[in-house]
Amino acid sequence: MGVAKQLYQLQEVDLELESNEQGLRQMTSQLGKSQAVVRAQTRVASEQQRLDELRHQQHSAEWEIDDLVGKIKAAEEQLYSGRIKNPKELTSLQHEVNMLKTRRDQLETSALEIMDHVELAEASVAASSGEFKKLEAEWHNQQQQLSADIEKLKDKLSDLKHKRGLLSVEIDPQAIEVYDRLKKQKGQAVAKVEQGICRGCRISLPSSELQQARSGDLMQCGSCGRILFLP
Ligand SMILES: [Zn+2]
Numbered sequence: 001m002g003v004a005k006q007l008y009q010l011q012e013v014d015l016e017l018e019s020n021e022q023g024l025r026q027m028t029s030q031l032g033k034s035q036a037v038v039r040a041q042t043r044v045a046s047e048q049q050r051l052d053e054l055r056h057q058q059h060s061a062e063w064e065i066d067d068l069v070g071k072i073k074a075a076e077e078q079l080y081s082g083r084i085k086n087p088k089e090l091t092s093l094q095h096e097v098n099m100l101k102t103r104r105d106q107l108e109t110s111a112l113e114i115m116d117h118v119e120l121a122e123a124s125v126a127a128s129s130g131e132f133k134k135l136e137a138e139w140h141n142q143q144q145q146l147s148a149d150i151e152k153l154k155d156k157l158s159d160l161k162h163k164r165g166l167l168s169v170e171i172d173p174q175a176i177e178v179y180d181r182l183k184k185q186k187g188q189a190v191a192k193v194e195q196g197i198c199r200g201c202r203i204s205l206p207s208s209e210l211q212q213a214r215s216g217d218l219m220q221c222g223s224c225g226r227i228l229f230l231p
Helices: 003-029 035-080 087-169 173-186 207-214
Strands: 190-194 227-229
Touching: 003 087, 003 173, 003 190, 003 227, 035 087, 173 227, 207 227
Parallel strands: 190 227
Antiparallel strands: none
């Protein structure tokens, strides 16, 4: 096999290596936390916090109502016990009972409103928890699939590197040097020749260059410098 063909094969492997390495970098960058999952989790936490606050308000209102009910009961017992004879004292006690009842009514109204808010907040926590769990499960599956794909790609890369090693030991080290230098300069070191044209620079080759290229020896394009390969 001519050295030009060997270098062309080496380039094919190098191109495959590069594209797979790029794929690997891209896949690896997708590993890790998902912003959508983190956002959903934050939302659940903040809605749960709101629900806890509302429940706390509800309990406080209920305790206060219980307390007032007790006070009203005690005051009314006193009021109707007949023990208090002084009209001024009775009026004042009646006035206190009325105030306590007004306060109890206000609190009962507000406790009902809070209860409505608690129910809404509970529904909201349930909905966002469901959304969070769904997103997290999807993300978990994606990550598992991604990890499996990454492992497969790593195996493929290792096979390609092995193949490259086998190919390169067969090639004249000086030719490899030229190849590596051109690869660094131009990205692709070897250009196919098709219909007398160098595919690297799209310039027609003089017949002398074509003839040499046909021999399969290492021959560089007079225009772009790439190693010519005539299939
Ligand atoms: Zn050229």
